Amino acid sequence: MPEPAVVLIEDEPQIRRFLRATLSGQGYRLFEASSGADALVEVASRQPDVVILDLGLPDMDGLEVIRRVREWTAVPIIVLSARGQERDKVTALDAGADDYVSKPFGAGELLARIRVALRHTAGASHEGEEPAFKVGELQVDLLRRHVAVGGAEVKLTPIEYKLLATLVRHAGKVLTHRQLLREVWGPSHDDQAHYVRVYMGHLRQKLEAEAARPRYLLTEPGVGYRLAAE
Template identity: 40%
Template structure:
């Protein structure tokens, strides 16, 4: 199967580098030099993952990420410069699934794309599973939907997989490393900032009180659990 990648990057040499690297590894690549061109492509084509640079000609990657998330849960990897660590947390907080730092090497790029694709494919694999419910939180795997108090909540593939893992083990504390390995992959086992930011986004979207079933409770220094 050939996956389709949208590269949103204003620097032409970097765009060509992404295109050559991904194309030679079996990916179908489309490129856009600015935000509007990216939105035009997204309106007429389906993509499996987006590589989104922070700095663009007509907007910034954060604004574009927010715009995309209003209508799509396609995996997004933020591309940022080496000394801009604040961009990483901000991008993850806005719904990006991962990040890569320029300059990057081919193996790291391919590994991060493969990781977000694994999390996205998880939703398709779960399509034959039954509905999972804790309190007023319902996960409908066949429809890839999350319903909270009869209102649909949009989750990214990463958020969906993390919530599914927690709800399937409701009432049990899952450690940081266990969740990171299960959702992101073994290579992310120590990257707790991914988990912290993603949990915060899910809590905000579910909008539950701390004592309500389905709320994700922090167990200090250990991990997280879903309240039952």
């Protein structure tokens, strides 16, 4: 099996050099672009396994790159940007990004996010499969609609289960409040973020050893939630 291919879209040479050494040293095949126009060509021609994208490009806003790439591919997109405000993260995720890492960043964190994106892609590639999800003591079998913690079955309400199943299908990925509302409650509930908070609290009470210090159902402050994948 060939090494995973990564397209890095970044206009700062020093960051490209750093990531070139980091990713190549981990066995990734790296292709680079320093502008939005070049990025679209690289993604189309290389058909990478992961895209790492800086939002501040010289010729095109990174959000436009996300929207145009999303017109024809579901490749995981990890935003790597100095724009660290919550609204920037929410906008990028709603535009179609899968994850968001703020600069300055650690190489270890970025590598972990890449591994999660690759696992999610590998799971989605098995058409028709709904494999059981497991992290720590938490087990979710979407095919059997079975949830267990430490081997003991946990009973969930229909809404609780639908919320958890949505997180499982996107394990490791940040989902915004809006994305969760649309998936679980429907598009007419876009502005009812308190629904998500209430039901996430219910899930934590049932699935976490300490609801106040969650291990699995993680909050991305001001943005949304992420189900831990490792």
